[in-house]
Amino acid sequence: MRITPLLGLAAALATASARRSHLDSDDATPQSFVNTAVARTVELGGATSLVTTQYNAKALVDNPGAYVLALGGQGAPPPAWYEVLVGGKAVDGVEFGSLDGAPALSVPVGKLAKDAAVVISLTALTAHSSRPLPHEIGQRDPQYLLWETNSTLVDSAYKSDVERIKIRAPTPSILQHGNVPTTYTRDTDVTKSGSTLTLGPFYGVPPTIGGAGAADQAPFYVHYETTNPIVGIRSLKRAAEVSHWGGNLNIQDEIALFNDGPTLRGQFSRLAHQQSKFHATKPAQILTELTLRLPPTAHSVYYYDVIGNVSTSHFRPGQGASTASLTGRAPRVVDGTLEIKPRYPVLGGWNYSFTVGWDSPLSGALRVDAKTGRHVLAVPFLTGLKDVVVDDEELRIVLPDGATDVEVFTPFPVDAIEHSVHKTYLDTTGRPVVTITKALVTENHAQNVYVSYNYPLSAQLQKPLIVTGVVGVLLFVFIVLRRVDYNIASAAERKRK
Ligand SMILES: *[C@@H]1O[C@H](CO)[C@@H](O)[C@H](O)[C@H]1NC(C)=O
Ligand SMILES: *[C@@H]1O[C@H](CO)[C@@H](O)[C@H](O)[C@H]1NC(C)=O
Ligand SMILES: *[C@@H]1O[C@H](CO)[C@@H](O)[C@H](O)[C@H]1NC(C)=O
Numbered sequence: 001m002r003i004t005p006l007l008g009l010a011a012a013l014a015t016a017s018a019r020r021s022h023l024d025s026d027d028a029t030p031q032s033f034v035n036t037a038v039a040r041t042v043e044l045g046g047a048t049s050l051v052t053t054q055y056n057a058k059a060l061v062d063n064p065g066a067y068v069l070a071l072g073g074q075g076a077p078p079p080a081w082y083e084v085l086v087g088g089k090a091v092d093g094v095e096f097g098s099l100d101g102a103p104a105l106s107v108p109v110g111k112l113a114k115d116a117a118v119v120i121s122l123t124a125l126t127a128h129s130s131r132p133l134p135h136e137i138g139q140r141d142p143q144y145l146l147w148e149t150n151s152t153l154v155d156s157a158y159k160s161d162v163e164r165i166k167i168r169a170p171t172p173s174i175l176q177h178g179n180v181p182t183t184y185t186r187d188t189d190v191t192k193s194g195s196t197l198t199l200g201p202f203y204g205v206p207p208t209i210g211g212a213g214a215a216d217q218a219p220f221y222v223h224y225e226t227t228n229p230i231v232g233i234r235s236l237k238r239a240a241e242v243s244h245w246g247g248n249l250n251i252q253d254e255i256a257l258f259n260d261g262p263t264l265r266g267q268f269s270r271l272a273h274q275q276s277k278f279h280a281t282k283p284a285q286i287l288t289e290l291t292l293r294l295p296p297t298a299h300s301v302y303y304y305d306v307i308g309n310v311s312t313s314h315f316r317p318g319q320g321a322s323t324a325s326l327t328g329r330a331p332r333v334v335d336g337t338l339e340i341k342p343r344y345p346v347l348g349g350w351n352y353s354f355t356v357g358w359d360s361p362l363s364g365a366l367r368v369d370a371k372t373g374r375h376v377l378a379v380p381f382l383t384g385l386k387d388v389v390v391d392d393e394e395l396r397i398v399l400p401d402g403a404t405d406v407e408v409f410t411p412f413p414v415d416a417i418e419h420s421v422h423k424t425y426l427d428t429t430g431r432p433v434v435t436i437t438k439a440l441v442t443e444n445h446a447q448n449v450y451v452s453y454n455y456p457l458s459a460q461l462q463k464p465l466i467v468t469g470v471v472g473v474l475l476f477v478f479i480v481l482r483r484v485d486y487n488i489a490s491a492a493e494r495k496r497k
Contacts, residue, residue, distance in 0.1 A: 001335040003228075004424065014341075015091075015221055015343075016036060016331060017334070018160055021273060028066055029099075029156055029158070029159060029207065030211040031058060031067060031159065031207075032059065032060055032061050033057045033058065033060060033063035033158045033162065034057065034058050034060055034159050034161065035055050035056065035057050035058075035156060035158050035159065035160035035163075035368075036056045036057065036058050036117070036161050036162075037051070037056040037160075037161065037163075037164075037166070037469055038053065038054070038055055038056070038154050038160045038162070038163040039054045039163075039164045039165075040052070040053040040054075040154050040163075040164070040165045040166070041053075041165075041166045041167075041168065041308055041393070042144075042165070042166070042167045042168065042413070043168045044130060044147050044167065044168065044169050044170060044171065044222060044226075045063065045130075045387040046125055046130065046145065046170075046226055046228055046229075046230040046231070046232065046260075046261075047127065047128060047130075047230055047260060047387055047388055047389045048080070048125050048126065048128075048129075048387050048388075048389060048424055048442060049125075049129050049130065049147065049230055050123070050124075050245055051123075051124045051125075051126060052121065052122070052123050052124075052261070053121065053122045053124075053154060054119065054121045055067075055069070055096070055119070055120045055121070055122070055156075055493065056117065057117070057118050057119075057120060058115060058116070058118075059107075059112040059113065059114055059115065059116050059117075059118070059156070059162070059312075060114065060119050061114055062111065062112075062113055062114045062483045063111060064109075064112055065127060066108050066109065067106075067109050067118070067120060068099060068104055068106060068107075068154055068157040068158075068210065069084065069104060069106075069107050069109045069120065069122060069157075069274070069295045069411055070093055070102055070103075070104050070155035070157055070209050070210075071102070071103040071104060071105060071124065071155075071157055072103050072150075072151065072155055072208065073102055073150045073151040073155045073209065073427070074100060074101040074102045074150075074341040075101060075150070076102060076150065076151070076155075077098070077103070077126075077369065078103035078116040079103075079124035079125055079126045079127075079362055080125050080126060080127040080320070080389065080440040080441075080442050081124070081412075081442050082105075082122060082123065082124040082125070083122070083444075084105060084107055084120065084122055084289055085120070085121045086107065086108075086118060086120055086123070087119055088119070088121075089120060090309045091107065091108055091109075092108070092328040093108045094107050094108070099157065099209055099210050099485055100209050100210050101154065101208075102136065102209045103209075104157070104209075104305070104321040111457060113223055114278075114322070119482045123369075125441065125442050127389040127440050127443055128260075129147060129148075129149075129247040129387060130145040130147040131144060131145065131146055131299070132144070132145055132260075132261055132262035132348070133145065133146040133223060134148075134262060135262050135263065136262055136263050136264070137262045137263075137264070137278060137285065137348075138232070138264075138265050138496075139264060139266075139268065139269060139272050139273070139283060139286075140268065140272065140276065140453030141349060142173070142225050142227075143225065143227055143261055143262055143284040143285045144175060144223060144224065144225050144286060145223075145224060145225075145230075145365055146221060146222075146223050146228075147218065147221060147222045147223075148220075148221045148485070149219060149220050150217065150219050151178065151180065151208065151217050151220075152165075152180055152199065152217065152218045152219065152274075153181075153184070153202060153205055153208060153217055153218075153420065153471055154210055154213055154221040154389060155208045155209055155217070155254070156207055156209070157207050157209055157210040159204070159205065159206055159207055160202075160204075160205040160459070161203070161204065162201050162203055163184075163200055163201060163202040163205055163269065164198070164199075164200050164201045164202075165198070165199040165200055165205075166197065166198050166199070166343045167194055167199070167222055167350070168194075168195055168196050168197075168198070169196075169197075169222060169226075170195065170196055170224070170225075170227070170228070171224070171225050171226065171227060172194045172198070173225035174192065174195070174221075174222060174223065174224045175223040175224065176221075177190055177192075177197055177220070177223065177238070178190075178218075178219065178220040178221045178222075178225045179219065179220075180199050180202075180218070180220070181201065181216050181218045183199065183215075183216045184200075184202040184204060184205050184215070185200055185259050186203045190361060196199055197222065197487055199220075206470070207286075210404075212260060213384075216408050219350070221451075222338060225284075226284065228387070229259055229261055229284065229285055229286060229287040229346075230260040230261040230283065230285075230348075231257065231258075231259065231260070231287060231290065231303070231387075231469045231470065232257070232258050232259070232260040232387045232388065232389060232391065233255055233256065233257050233384065233385075233388060233389070233390040233391065234254075234257075234351075234391050234392065234393070235254075235256045235391065235392045235393070235394070235395070236253060236254070236255055236257040236390045236393045236441070237254040237393075237394050237437050237490075238251065238252070238254075238381075238393070238395045238396065239251070239252045239255050239396045239398065240379045240395065240396070240397045240398065241398040242362065242366075242377060242397075242398065242399055242400055243400070243477075244362065244400050244455070245400075246362075247361060247362045247363065248359050248360075248361070248362055249359070249360050249361070249362050249364075249366075249377075249379075250357065250358075250359050250360075251357060251360070251379075251380075252355065252356070252357035253355065253356050253357065253382075253383070254353070254354075255355070256351065256353045256356055256357050257288050257342075257346070257351070257353065257354070258346075258349070258350065258352070258354045259285070259286075259346045259347060259348050259350050260297075260348075261284075261285040262285055262348045262376060262469070262494075263347070263348040263349035263481065264285075264347045264349075265349060267443075273286065273345060278371045285345040285347065285348045286345045286346070286347055287345065287347075287352075288341065288345050288388075289339060289340060289341045289342075289344065290339075290340045290341070290342075290345075290387070291337055291338070291339050291340070292337065292338045292340060292356065292383050293334035293336070293337055293362050293383060293384075294307065294315075294318065294335060294337065294338055294358055294383065295336065295358075295364070295380070296318035296319055296333050296336060297317075297318065297322075297338045297360045297362050297364050298317070298318065298358040298359070299317065299358065299359055299360065300336055300355070300358060300359045301315045301356070302338070302355075302356065302358070303327060303354065303355070303356045303360040304339065304342060304354065304355055305342075305352070305353065305354040305355070306353065307343065308495070310340075310341070310342075310343060310354070312341040313338060313339060313340050313341060314338070314339040315337070316334065316336060316337045316338075316339075317336050317339050317340075318333070318334045318335045318336035318337075319333060319334040320432040334366070338356065340354070340356070342354070344471050352405070361487070365378050365379070366378075373454065373456075374450075374452050374453065374454060375403075375452065375453050375454070375455050375472075376450055376452045377399075377450065377451045377452070377453075378449075378450055379395070379397055379446040379448065379449050379451065380447070380448055380449075381393075381395060381410075381436075381441075381445055381446065381447055381448070381449050382395075382441060382445060382446050383446065384442075384443035384444070384445070385443060387443070387444055388442075388443065389441070389442055390440075390441040390442075391439060392437070392438075392439050393437065393438050393439075393441045393448065393450045394435060394436070394437050395435070395436045395437075396406050396433060396434070396435050396437075397433065397436075397449075398431050398433050399431055399432045399433070399451065399453055400423060400431060400453065400455060400460065401427045401428060401429060401430065402428065402429055402453045402456070403431070403432050403453040403454065403455045403456045404432070404453065404455075404456075405453060406419060406432045406434060406451060406452070406453045406458060407451070407452045407453070408434055408450070408451050409435065409450040409451075409452075410449050411447045411448070411449070412445060414436050414437065414438040415436070415437050415438050415439060416432065416435075416437045417436050417438070418435045418436075418437075419432065419433070419435075420432075420433045421433065422426035432453065434451055436449060445493040449488040455466050457497075462492070
């Protein structure tokens with residue numbers, strides 16, 4: 001069994017596996033832990049599902065080393081986003097890799113004595129794990145999704161004494177679901193209560209991966225109704241441009257949105273659509289509006305598509321942190337909201353591309369380190385939308401002309417970070433540009449990316465000096481022309497006299 005390093009963790013894993021030699025051997029994972037109880041909840045959505053799992057583990061030996069945490073079974077895609085807590089706290093040194101072809105983490109749990117207990121919790125967001133079934137429906141039909149997994153049981157490298165699984169659908173309308181294997185449970189049936197399915201409890205479950213005598217893993221599915229449109233974003237191109245001069249941070253998003261729900265059978269009827277709006281029976285699969293949360297200080301908001309300005313949008317400004325509250329308590333911060341109403345109802349399989357942008361005061365995003373003079377700029381990676389996956393994002397940060405020694409910090413791994421230079425009108429050395437790309441971006445990635453740079457006073461003065469210079473030259477030319485003109489005019493006048 002091997003941990004295969006990914007995401008450039010090769011070096012880190014090499015030293016880690018030297019420490020935990022069992023991870024690099026072909027033997028089964030040493031059973032240095034046992035799960036005394038495992039509890040999992042799966043919340044099914046549209047484009048994403050949220051899986052939270054709590055592992056109550058017990059060390060079977062002194063100094064058991066890192067806990068190997070399986071993120072899925074063999075061949076399962078890794079989650080789009082995950083977070084691991086040990087005893088309720090974030091820990092350093094969690095490493096991602098693969099174990100027998102299954103995505104896995106190596107989680108440091110500190111020094112443990114034999115029989116000591118530790119609680120590990122995993123929150124994972126999986127992307128595109130449900131698909132429409134049927135994939136073509138009538139305009140007024142309900143929308144059903146099929147969620148499938150290869151692993152009914154929670155995948156683990158260790159034995160589990162008892163295991164409980166709950167699967168929550170967005171509505172109680174569940175058409176069908178799979179059966180659980182009876183090997184580890186006396187209850188052959190899945191219990192349904194409202195929109196929740198309860199599987200198990202399962203007792204004495206052997207390891208499902210990384211060991212000999214693996215448990216009988218079986219597939220499971222849930223066929224459920226969802227009443228919200230399945231919104232996807234194929235690509236999001238965010239440009240963030242800093243103007244020290246104007247004290248402004250401009251953010252502009254080019255969004256290629258699509259409806260990932262079932263496609264429409266037959267023709268779209270605008271009349272039926274109007275009627276359903278009138279009767280407040282919102283058709284699940286038709287996207288008619290979308291609300292973006294903007295920073296509290298956002299202003300000068302714009303929204304346009306290929307045809308032009310979309311006048312049906314509505315912007316509600318937020319309340320900035322600078323607004324003092326009357327009660328003397330901490331000032332209230334309220335996000336701005338932009339309600340977007342696409343020009344046409346976006347049906348299943350349809351695309352809609354648009355651009356939104358706004359300005360906000362640079363003072364809220366930029367800090368200058370008094371000691372080193374370095375500038376640190378915070379740029380939101382994206383404006384998160386609940387249950388929406390961005391398949392490909394590109395964030396382009398354009399720094400001021402003359403900025404140097406650019407460094408980037410991202411709070412999560414990204415696919416690529418590139419540095420380049422962009423030159424425009426009146427620039428001298430050009431503007432450093434940082435381009436960050438990442439696939440499978442979710443609402444949990446709506447965090448700040450930090451860029452630090454030097455911006456010497458000489459560079460800050462460059463632009464005003466150049467502008468002054470250019471204005472001066474223009475003025476001079478103007479004066480000269482005026483003089484020439486005047487001379488010609490006066491010459492003509494003199495001639496006439
Ligand atoms: C199920 O297993 C197959 C074969 O290994 C794999 O291709 C697929 O991605 C797995 N599906 C999930 C949801 O893990
Ligand atoms: C665009 O539409 C908005 C309404 O959403 C309106 O307030 C704004 O003035 C329009 N802008 C232009 C340039 O027409
Ligand atoms: C939507 O856009 C994608 C990618 O650009 C394209 O492949 C697809 O054909 C488009 N769908 C429609 C209905 O235009």
